[in-house]
Amino acid sequence: MPAQGSPARACALMLAASLVLAAPAFARPARGSPIPNASSSRSDSALPGPALPGPGLAGSALPGPGLAGSALPGSGRPSSAGRAPGLPAAACAVFGPLAYGGCPGPRMCPAHGGCAAEGPPRPARTAAPREFTVVATGDVLVHGTVAEQARRDAGGRGRDFRPMFAAIRPLVERADLAVCHLETPVAPLGGPYRGYPLFSVPPQVVRALADTGYDTCSTASNHTLDQGEAGVRRTLAALDRAGLRHAGSARSRAEAAAPTILDVRGARVAHLSFTYGFNGIPRPPGKKWIANLLTADAVLGAARRAREAGAEVVIASLHWGEEYRHRPSPSQVRLAREILRGDEVDLIIGHHAHVVQPFDRVHGNWVAYGLGNLLANQGADAGPKHESALAHFTFERRAGAWRVTKAQFTPLLIRTTPRIRIHPDPPGHPSHRTTRIIRSQGEPVPRTPTPDF
């Protein structure tokens, strides 16, 4: 798949230089996403949505709320630059941000699309890592008032979404792999911008996600096709420009067939993304590969292809469930059981409900059924629709296999006054509801203290 010209060339140059300077410890990412063959489903989603029904959770025996944060994974290890072993620091310093693919690890090298055409991932030759951390967050849903906040934050010139994410940046940046979910397509620069029901949002939000520290974004959602094929192309081009990897939609059959695999401290991690449907919008004739429709078989098939391409860990972002319902739907539970039954998928990260849903372990693997809205504005009385979770997972390699050995979370809150901002575990907001919901399946998931994260 052709990537943007100059970054791709820069990548090739950096790649060659990097190999000379640091032949060991280099794994190149593949890109794109695998795709199922299922047909489009008809379903709907009213995003600004009706008044929220009560949580309606069955009372489950919960471990004591308000757990103090436990010792943090990744603490005691270098963050950011230090967490990418392999390429000599001097080489990274010399080539800096141009070193796409040259400096190992998705943070140093945003697994830029420009490297895609150069071949399948290569095993690292240095000592294998034993641990890495993953952060994942909820829906990024740019309602009109969110876009207006970005305009004000930019001083009326363009759009700047970075201030809205600023408070979570330290949490996102520190993870070895940070995964976001971009629910909507982006518009051309300058608009026109649209909100619900057919979103077309300011493209600057993508740059803000990259600047916040994300490495890869899932793009399969019920809004993926809101602006048709052009919207998919624009969105993926914006992600490429920002140096973000992506999964869930594609511009070509070849791109769809190439798994998204990231080098995370030397571990090869695949990111998959699927959605339950497209709000009734059919995929273009002959182009079912444009966006991934969720079935257990489709996810398992994509996971197997990713492993054949070299992935050691597979993370699936699933857009599923019932909006505004905390309790996982029967369909979510069934899919989680089917997808996590074998060794294909290691972790499920859920979106779409726009409220927090529980974390659980299914066949020994973790599923975060729904992380809520990371960024949205669903009104002054949004309540749970403005509460979300930053999920944090630690993978460890034991006996040759990677497994999640710790799952934790930080409650997040969107405040809309005096400005729209995301607040991690904000003072004055006890976040008891989020904590209770996340633990409602009986897993005593620790709540991570913000400052020490």
Ligand SMILES: [Zn+2]
């Ligand atoms: Zn959705």
